[in-house]
Amino acid sequence: MVVPDTVDDRAxxxxxxxxxxxxxxxxxxxxxxxxxEELHALIPRSQLAVFxxxxxxxxxxxxxxxxRAVDRFVSEGGGVGRSGRVTEAAxxxxxxx
Numbered sequence: 001m002v003v004p005d006t007v008d009d010r011a012x013x014x015x016x017x018x019x020x021x022x023x024x025x026x027x028x029x030x031x032x033x034x035x036x037e038e039l040h041a042l043i044p045r046s047q048l049a050v051f052x053x054x055x056x057x058x059x060x061x062x063x064x065x066x067x068r069a070v071d072r073f074v075s076e077g078g079g080v081g082r083s084g085r086v087t088e089a090a091x092x093x094x095x096x097x
Contacts, residue, residue, distance in 0.1 A: 002026070007016045010042055013028070013039070013042040013043050014042060014044060014072045014080070015044070016043050016044060016045075017044075017045075018045075018047070018078070019044040019045045019047070019073070019076070019077065019078020020039075020045065020047070021046070021047050021049065021053070021069070021070065021073040021078070022036050022040045022043070022046055022047065022048045022049070023036075023049050023058060023059075023066070023069065023070075024036035024048070024049070024050055024051070024058070025050075025051045025053075025054030025055045025056060025057070025058045025061065026033070026050055026051060026052045026053070026054065026055070027054065027055040028055050028056045029051075029055070030056045030062075031056070033050060036048060047073060047077060049069040049073075051065060051066065
């Protein structure tokens with residue numbers, strides 16, 4: 001049985017200089033919130049958007065909120081966002097570190 005190599009690049013994430021937007025669905029059981037929060041904590045200048053009504057595909061499950069979150073991130077040049085939760089009732093805000 002061939003076992004693929006495990007890739008773990010977390011140690012180098014603190015060297016990233018470009019702003020990063022970490023996107024995750026609250027109900028994602030593949031790459032869930034726990035992993036997104038870890039990425040957010042490790043990447044300088046990162047922002048985190050948690051889509052409350054999505055699983056693994058927030059771009060399909062909440063396309064309007066997803067588009068607004070990405071648009072806001074790009075428009076602000078990766079600048080400071082607001083909350084870490086994205087809901088239908090909320091603006092497409094996100095948290096920063």
